[in-house]
Amino acid sequence: MSDQPSRLELLRFARRVVQQQATAALQQLDGWIEEEERRQAERLRAEERRPPPAEWWIERGLNKDNLVAVHRGDCWDPGKRRVPATRQQAVDALRQQVTACSRCRPDSALGFLE
Structure with a gap:
């Protein structure tokens, strides 16, 4: 073989x-x-x-006591220094003359009229 x-x-x-x-x-x-x-x-x-998304945001300034603006939770421009807020906190901030975001108009959504 x-x-x-x-x-x-x-x-x-x-x-x-x-x-x-x-x-x-x-x-x-x-x-x-x-x-x-x-x-x-x-x-x-x-x-x-x-966690569920925030319904409202409060934007703070460099000084944490300085409130800059109130935003709706779905706002596309809430700033970097934002904190979640309840509906009542958002209304209180608007009553304290904190600016409402001109893009998402939280004052209209909250029924806040001066």
């Missing part, structure tokens, strides 16, 4: 190699799927724990 493997032996060897590579590729894909499922579950948990 020759020292060369037969065609059948080579085909069986090739099959084993392909099977090993496919098994490794499937394990890698399963790992990626598990990781993505973990990330998705983590995002859902974070959304569930997120």
